[in-house]
Amino acid sequence: MTLRCVCSGVWENDRSKANHAPVVIVNESSAGPEPLLLEPVAGSEVLLDASQNYDPDGDELMFTWFVYKEVTSAQQDIQWIVPDLQWDVVEDAQKPKGSVICVKIPPPAECAVDLVNGQAVEKGQAFHLILQLEDNGVPRMTTYKRVILQTTNPQLLGGTGKAFSTFTEVVESRGET
Secondary structure, three states: OOOEEOOOOOEEOOHHHOOOOOEOOOOOOOOOOOOEEEOOEOOOEEEEEOOOOEOOOOOOEEEEEEEOHHHHHHOOOOOOOOOOOEEEEOOOOOOOOOOEEEEEOOOHHHHOEOOOOOOEOOEEEEEEEEEEEEEOOOOOOEEEEEEEEEEEOOOOOOOOOOOOOOHHHHHHHOOOO
C-alpha cells in the first residue's frame, strides 16, 4: 500500500483525495504531451481553441499563453529575427475565459524569407506557443501544451531579392540596430 501526504500533513492512502493535473487539449489534439503542429499561411490568422480542457477534480482552470521565442530563433542556421506574434483572446460566454485565442501570423516578408539571400521560401519560421493550464486545487497543478505554427508561403510572397553578405547587413536593413 502506498501512502500519500495530503497538504494538511496527514498521510492518506486514497488517490481520489489527491489533486490531479489538468488535461490539456488544443484544437482537438490528443491529451498527451506531444505538441500540436499546424501549418498556417504567412499573413493569415489561426484560431487556437483550448476549451475542451478539463480538470479531473473539477477545479477551476486558468489559461496562460506565451511564445517560446528562444526555440523559434534557435532553429535556423543563423539566429533568425523573430517577429512578435500577436493574438487576441476570443470572448465566448460558453467557453472558459482565455481558452480561445486568434493568432495573427506575421506576413511573408517577416517570417517566410531567407534572410541572407532575400528569397521567399515555402516553409518559413516555426513559432512555438505554449499553453500553461493551471488549476486552483491544493496543491496547484500545472500542465503545458506546445503548439507549433510552421508558417507556409505557397505563393512565395515577400521576397526582397536582395542578397546580404553578413547577418549584420540583414539587421541593419530592417532598422533593428
